Amino acid sequence: MKENHPDNPLLELKAVTKVYGRGAAAMPALKGIDLAIFRGEFVAIMGTSGSGKSTCMNILGCLDVPTDGKYIFQDMSVGGLSRDQRALVRRHFLGFVFQGFNLLNRTSALENVELPLIYRGVRPGERRKRAREALAAVNLSGWEAHTPGELSGGQQQRVAIARAIVSHPEVLLADEPTGNLDSATSRDVMNLLQRFNRENGITIVMVTHEPEMAEYAGRRIHFTDGLIDNGLMKRGR
Amino acid sequence: MFMENVFLALREIRRNALRSFLTILGIVVGVSAVITLVTLGRGATAQVTREISSMGSNQLHIRPGQGFHGPGGSRSTADKFTIDDAEAVSTHISGIEAVAPNSNQATQAIKGNLNWSTTVTGTTNGFLQVRDWELHSGREFTNTELRAGKAVCILGATVCKELFGAQNPIGSWIRLEKLSCQVIGVLKTKGQSSFGHDQDDMVLIPIAAFQRRIAGNTDVDAIFVSVRSADAIDPVKSSLERLFRDRRRIGEGKEDDFNVRDTRELIQALTGTTRVMTTLLGAVAAISLLVGGIGIMNIMLVSVTERTREIGIRLAIGALEKEVLIQFLVEAVAISCFGGVVGIFTGLVASIAGAKVLHLPFVLNFGIVGYAFLFSAAVGVIFGYFPARKAAQLNPIDALRHE
Numbered sequence: 001m002k003e004n005h006p007d008n009p010l011l012e013l014k015a016v017t018k019v020y021g022r023g024a025a026a027m028p029a030l031k032g033i034d035l036a037i038f039r040g041e042f043v044a045i046m047g048t049s050g051s052g053k054s055t056c057m058n059i060l061g062c063l064d065v066p067t068d069g070k071y072i073f074q075d076m077s078v079g080g081l082s083r084d085q086r087a088l089v090r091r092h093f094l095g096f097v098f099q100g101f102n103l104l105n106r107t108s109a110l111e112n113v114e115l116p117l118i119y120r121g122v123r124p125g126e127r128r129k130r131a132r133e134a135l136a137a138v139n140l141s142g143w144e145a146h147t148p149g150e151l152s153g154g155q156q157q158r159v160a161i162a163r164a165i166v167s168h169p170e171v172l173l174a175d176e177p178t179g180n181l182d183s184a185t186s187r188d189v190m191n192l193l194q195r196f197n198r199e200n201g202i203t204i205v206m207v208t209h210e211p212e213m214a215e216y217a218g219r220r221i222h223f224t225d226g227l228i229d230n231g232l233m234k235r236g237r
Numbered sequence: 238m239f240m241e242n243v244f245l246a247l248r249e250i251r252r253n254a255l256r257s258f259l260t261i262l263g264i265v266v267g268v269s270a271v272i273t274l275v276t277l278g279r280g281a282t283a284q285v286t287r288e289i290s291s292m293g294s295n296q297l298h299i300r301p302g303q304g305f306h307g308p309g310g311s312r313s314t315a316d317k318f319t320i321d322d323a324e325a326v327s328t329h330i331s332g333i334e335a336v337a338p339n340s341n342q343a344t345q346a347i348k349g350n351l352n353w354s355t356t357v358t359g360t361t362n363g364f365l366q367v368r369d370w371e372l373h374s375g376r377e378f379t380n381t382e383l384r385a386g387k388a389v390c391i392l393g394a395t396v397c398k399e400l401f402g403a404q405n406p407i408g409s410w411i412r413l414e415k416l417s418c419q420v421i422g423v424l425k426t427k428g429q430s431s432f433g434h435d436q437d438d439m440v441l442i443p444i445a446a447f448q449r450r451i452a453g454n455t456d457v458d459a460i461f462v463s464v465r466s467a468d469a470i471d472p473v474k475s476s477l478e479r480l481f482r483d484r485r486r487i488g489e490g491k492e493d494d495f496n497v498r499d500t501r502e503l504i505q506a507l508t509g510t511t512r513v514m515t516t517l518l519g520a521v522a523a524i525s526l527l528v529g530g531i532g533i534m535n536i537m538l539v540s541v542t543e544r545t546r547e548i549g550i551r552l553a554i555g556a557l558e559k560e561v562l563i564q565f566l567v568e569a570v571a572i573s574c575f576g577g578v579v580g581i582f583t584g585l586v587a588s589i590a591g592a593k594v595l596h597l598p599f600v601l602n603f604g605i606v607g608y609a610f611l612f613s614a615a616v617g618v619i620f621g622y623f624p625a626r627k628a629a630q631l632n633p634i635d636a637l638r639h640e
Contacts, residue, residue: 058634061553063553063633063634064634083558084557084558084559087552087555087556087557087558088555088557089555090553090554090555091554091555091556092555094555096553096554098637100637102546102549102550102553102637103550104547104550105547106252115550115551115554116554116555118238118241119551119554119555119556119560120555121238163554
């Protein structure tokens with residue numbers, strides 16, 4: 001896939017709705033979202049729980065598909081893709097950081113970071129080298145052999161960030177990355193994300209409910225009741 | 238990617254050592270049961286074949302009546318043979334080595350105050366030739382004794398031991414019920430046959446003496462013929478059939494009221510039985526392998542549930558359904574193949590031990606070893622597929638939220 005035109009958004013939602021359940025039990029989570037995110041942006045999605053921000057994140061992460069409307073990723077409509085095709089989009093263009101870290105237990109930090117490269121078919125030697133570099137980039141050199149159980153929460157989240165960036169994704173999607181961390185480690189994590197955004201040009205979309213963390217982002221979008229409050233198409237740093 | 242899956246699977250198996258061990262044990266039991274029972278069954282078949290050949294090779298048995306009745310035979314309403322029939326065989330049929338008329342009856346052999354239940358067989362010296370018997374001591378019947386039906390007998394080793402112990406029986410007199418007869422010879426021992434009967438437990442007397450003094454008729458139950466070479470069996474068989482159809486005046490298109498069987502057919506009939514037994518035992522053992530497979534399915538389902546989050550992470554990172562499926566399938570197949578290899582080993586050890594205990598030859602059959610291994614691998618694929626598919630089809634969002 002070629003890079004899309006720089007004037008076009010990297011990610012674009014057009015009148016996206018998402019309804020869970022059917023008939024009388026139908027529960028709309030997104031009620032028509034228009035959103036464009038451009039290459040190199042750092043966007044924070046904010047809102048109370050149940051506002052639709054997680055649903056929006058799942059759609060942006062190709063983990064879920066809209067009920068209606070269009071999701072265009074790099075000029076390609078995701079709505080028509082099969083489950084496996086969406087898996088390939090995630091494999092090649094996306095990196096994920098979760099609130100609960102979601103590392104493989106009983107597996108060393110290095111192997112956790114290697115995981116996306118395994119699915120990309122990178123050879124073992126090259127894989128190990130890149131995983132070490134990624135761990136070094138999150139200041140975890142020397143912790144390669146430790147399993148998640150032996151690491152602090154902040155360290156685990158840094159391993160997760162290393163895993164997300166090791167495959168040089170177009171977009172890093174972070175879902176409440178500081179939700180389980182204290183404020184000091186939260187700031188470390190946010191500084192790291194900001195650095196990857198500024199120095200490596202990775203586009204970051206982050207869901208958070210902490211205004212302090214949202215301050216690190218270049219743009220903030222507020223979700224209320226399945227709709228976007230403000231920030232419509234507003235670009236900026 | 239495949240090697241990664243194998244490596245991952247082995248690590249997962251090692252992590253849950255006890256659980257994996259028990260699951261593997263289920264397959265080990267199944268595979269070794271299949272191998273042991275089938276190997277012992279094959280051994281029994283080989284044993285039967287060997288013993289029938291030890292009765293004397295290139296034999297033909299002619300009996301009145303239709304069909305085959307197996308060892309011991311059964312009484313038929315068809316006309317009996319007579320001594321003339323046996324003589325006609327030796328005069329009219331070429332290519333034969335020896336002919337033995339044969340009639341049996343259960344009897345008591347008595348010597349002094351010793352008493353032994355045995356079988357008395359009326360026959361000729363041809364019997365020794367046809368059945369491959371050799372004399373341990375003494376002599377065969379003379380022509381005069383045979384023709385006159387004199388009261389003389391040749392003892393089987395068991396009868397000799399029971400009545401005479403270590404004494405030399407030659408020249409002594411024993412009683413077969415009311416018939417008093419002199420011992421002229423003792424046979425060398427042959428031992429147990431596979432039908433569990435002691436071949437040495439018999440007394441031979443001239444057929445004429447048997448007919449007159451024991452049976453009280455002129456019947457001959459069966460005629461045994463030995464043929465010079467295996468090639469001659471079929472031509473001799475058809476000339477025997479022609480001869481007896483003629484002698485018994487069986488018209489064109491009518492069925493024979495006698496049958497001519499060779500040892501080959503006897504072997505086929507008897508090994509057929511042991512083969513059916515082997516198949517049945519093998520099938521029962523295969524069921525235990527099936528149970529082992531259900532064990533694999535069970536443990537894989539547990540594993541998939543336990544590792545839901547891991548599956549969610551892999552799917553989110555971009556694993557294809559196929560890749561997750563293969564990961565879990567490889568794990569199931571690794572368990573079953575490992576069980577298969579260990580099962581083959583224990584099965585062979587058990588077969589060797591079993592063959593020793595049961596006095597059966599150990600017949601190593603690479604075919605069954607190969608099948609057992611393939612079958613155990615197939616069990617892994619079949620019973621691993623459902624849990625693996627369950628893992629592969631998980632929704633990544635739900636799987637990631639799983640606690």
